[in-house]
Amino acid sequence: MIDKKLEELVKKSVTQTLQEKNVLGKYSKINEATQNSKKVLSEAYVAQPTKFNLNTELLSDKTKAAHQELFEGYIKELNATAAQLDTADRENVNPNHSQFRSLKLDEIHNHNASFLHGLYFQNISDVNSEISADSLAFMRLERDFGSFDLWQEDFVACCMAARNGWAMTVYSFNLKRYINTVIDLHDQHVMVSAFPVIVMDCWEHSYFKDYLKNRKAYVYGMMKELNWDVIEQRFKVADKIGALL
Amino acid sequence: MIDKKLEELVKKSVTQTLQEKNVLGKYSKINEATQNSKKVLSEAYVAQPTKFNLNTELLSDKTKAAHQELFEGYIKELNATAAQLDTADRENVNPNHSQFRSLKLDEIHNHNASFLHGLYFQNISDVNSEISADSLAFMRLERDFGSFDLWQEDFVACCMAARNGWAMTVYSFNLKRYINTVIDLHDQHVMVSAFPVIVMDCWEHSYFKDYLKNRKAYVYGMMKELNWDVIEQRFKVADKIGALL
């Protein structure tokens, strides 16, 4: 299904177009390489996953290694999906059975899985975790949830509510406030028009090895080590986006 | 379940805090009214739906009226959900059965339904629809899909692929490009970290009265009347967001 030439183009373009400063560390699309022809849609992109070295002692080395592998698996499949999409038939699509539909759904599944994991790894495992009361993060959570403690209570509730999925604090473009949301799997119950600032993995693969079914202990542990420096930067961007709306 | 006092507060705050310039026209949260106490989480918000008067002759008056009613129904339930969330128990939440979880899922369902409908009504029904080749919209679609025609082909394919749901062109914060996505119902397969710029309703209620099962005729019709002025403004915002990332 993957055109051989395209595959070569993809590989070639990786080395040419790696981009810095990205959730995944290095992530680049190959539009540049294929846009001259303008004959086919060019959705293929190539991601090279960051190697995360988590310092936390609240997760075992085995869990960390397995989680990194899962993360890399999602990125691999995201790339495979995107490559296949470039040549998928768009003429005869129907909602009941068509390759294009299946690929678009897998694309979102793997896209979300890849980037949510990136956001998660980046915002946990700060063994010197500290939030200052005059940080933007603190002030915004206080403004929109009533107090920092109430945000925590609500966020933990979201973590406990996910049916193998995620909890997130996002900035909602529509509500113009920060709000907590619950995701099942990687792409169910996702709020449209939102910018994630705090992300917690609540799939069983995150904690079952180390905490068995005690998800709450895992969540409390991760929350004690949230990287508020990373999170602060996200709030700054979110606030700037808010000003544009 | 809805506290009576809260309901009064909600109603009172509507008249006080209606906001201008919003996808829903007027949409305001009642945080202001309740934040003094800081005793409870304040998620309740109040939306007052815009009355859309669609000029298009490609949809019957009955379809237009029914669609407006559905839209108002979603907003009503969004408000009801948000009000109930304010007092929902957050201590004993689990993924298998808890009021908090059910409310959070209904919140997202109704949130997405409300705002997607708002975006949809705003970007259709321009009987003088025209896109200029030097508009930002045109240039970005050309850049990211190879050509305007290829965007169209891909977008129509997404419309045909949705299993009672939506097709959207969004700006993806992760991929740093515009991309088309398929949503089932209102909240399945939603891309995280994205800003919608073109939105098409592909639920059967949009077209079955007028087009029966001929979804393609409906989609082509709506696309001929896309409001490119409205869409242009969204691309401008999306591009500015892109510059912040």
Add this chain to the structure above:
Amino acid sequence: MIDKKLEELVKKSVTQTLQEKNVLGKYSKINEATQNSKKVLSEAYVAQPTKFNLNTELLSDKTKAAHQELFEGYIKELNATAAQLDTADRENVNPNHSQFRSLKLDEIHNHNASFLHGLYFQNISDVNSEISADSLAFMRLERDFGSFDLWQEDFVACCMAARNGWAMTVYSFNLKRYINTVIDLHDQHVMVSAFPVIVMDCWEHSYFKDYLKNRKAYVYGMMKELNWDVIEQRFKVADKIGALL
């Protein structure tokens, strides 16, 4: 993706192996045609849809015709999916992106859609609808719901609850009783181990043309014309199954 020879086999086998007495009227699998080789898995089956001629005046001719077409579309895609499954790679399957997974999901979607529609068409549109108090159906509903009226109330509630989907009364093998269930789309929230006896389509395509958003009027109308003779036969089978468990 569909092997040409297989396609011929499929077509040939249709005329050979049509079976009588089936929810879909005529439905046959082509196992017989392919099992000699025993080289490949043979999941392909061929369905030939019944033409339903609904007498009811509560649905327009246009709705009836469009619904029959949708029904035939599901069967067509069920057959296409099954044919592709015969040769799909089973060695390199993963949960994130693989043709086998996509096909298995489409198979269930189209299977359920096909057979639920069959059950629905068969059990509505009896203009002389009547239920006798000494029928098995009546007695079982009374036994398991407290009274016939309570069953009705609960069933209508399920019809109103479906988010574009189905309501069903099923015999549950685990609970050993009849129970009402809500399905979203065709395959979400489906009870395992159950035998459907009463089936109501609550997708918008069933009623939007004729009733717009007044789903309740549609449901009441259909319930007045339930074919209790057809339903009685299903209860008899369900009860016999119950005796085997």
Add this chain to the structure above:
Amino acid sequence: MIDKKLEELVKKSVTQTLQEKNVLGKYSKINEATQNSKKVLSEAYVAQPTKFNLNTELLSDKTKAAHQELFEGYIKELNATAAQLDTADRENVNPNHSQFRSLKLDEIHNHNASFLHGLYFQNISDVNSEISADSLAFMRLERDFGSFDLWQEDFVACCMAARNGWAMTVYSFNLKRYINTVIDLHDQHVMVSAFPVIVMDCWEHSYFKDYLKNRKAYVYGMMKELNWDVIEQRFKVADKIGALL
């Protein structure tokens, strides 16, 4: 939400009406206790979970204990949901937000989770596992999949395809054959009208503690110890059901 009297009735009826021979070991509905009044719908049922003592050495004691606890949690929530359903408002139900809808969905989630786990625990962990070529199970799998090996290949593929969910071999009442299916979570992509005969848990909680992300090793292990005596009885029932259709 749970009426106190009802709760007493429930407790009282447990001791009166425990039933033998059930997937969950002891499982009883309280219809008998409440049907005299015929004033309320009586959906509440009470399940008392079997304690499974798995002999297998392919799962750690910690995994076994945690899995038993999860199983008991599902049953607890199934009972809680059913009790709340007895008094839930059925008058004002809508698809967007209503307690009745939320409860019905949780009921199916916990019902499926409870009974699928029961079927799974019963059909694994036979350290002397053996299938005889003249067993009904063997002959039926050979008939419907071409050979026993082809069934295995297809079943393993389904195990690998599940996105945190289940693989099952079921007897399909519509197709009149055994077929393998993939379930996500506990209630997505479930085939209607089917009787499960072989059930494999593919949630991460089944294997992550012991096998990390190597799901295939877990699946192969469990398949080597399938309890074909238990499974044979299920095939016998399935075949008898088939004869009734």
